[in-house]
Amino acid sequence: MKIVGVAACAAGIAHTYIAKEKLVxxxxxxxxxxxxxxxxxxxxxxxxxxxxxxDADVVIIAADIKINGIERFKDKKRVEVPTDTVIKSPNxxxxxxxxxx
Numbered sequence: 339m340k341i342v343g344v345a346a347c348a349a350g351i352a353h354t355y356i357a358k359e360k361l362v363x364x365x366x367x368x369x370x371x372x373x374x375x376x377x378x379x380x381x382x383x384x385x386x387x388x389x390x391x392x393d394a395d396v397v398i399i400a401a402d403i404k405i406n407g408i409e410r411f412k413d414k415k416r417v418e419v420p421t422d423t424v425i426k427s428p429n430x431x432x433x434x435x436x437x438x439x
Contacts, residue, residue, distance in 0.1 A: 339439060341365055341372040342390050343398035344405050347421050350378030357400045357421040364428035368436070374398075377405055386410070396439050400424040415439060 343361060347353035358374045365372040373390050376383045388410075391397070397411045399418040417435060424431055 339370045339395045339436070340393055341370055341396055341398060341435070342386050342394040343372065343374040343400060344377060344386070344407075345374055345421060345424070346377040346401040346403055346405050348402050350380070353402065353421040353425065354378040357424045360428040361398065361400060361424050361431075364432045367429070368432050370432070377401075382406070396435060398424075398435070 345354050345357040345361065347357070354376050355378070358376050361374055362372055373386060374384065375386045391410055391414065394414060397414045397416045399405060399408075399411075399416060400421050400423070401418070402421050417438075419431070
């Protein structure tokens with residue numbers, strides 16, 4: 339499965355990057371390709387390209403705040419969760435995504 343995502347927390351520091359790290363590790367361990375953009379205090383990093391979004395099977399928004407550019411995902415299957423969900427149970431979360439896609 340090809341996954342793209344955005345991680346963002348209220349402060350834009352710790353949870354943003356921890357969520358990205360946990361999500362990437364869990365998805366790759368399950369054999370999926372993943373690219374996660376972060377939106378934090380230092381701006382947007384690892385920005386998703388239009389082709390990445392187009393080719394994705396699912397979009398994961400792991401965010402505690404409203405993210406910038408949500409309209410990019412209007413025609414995609416999208417799962418939105420708080421960053422804590424991805425941080426606390428990343429493997430379980432990826433299994434859940436597999437079951438619904």
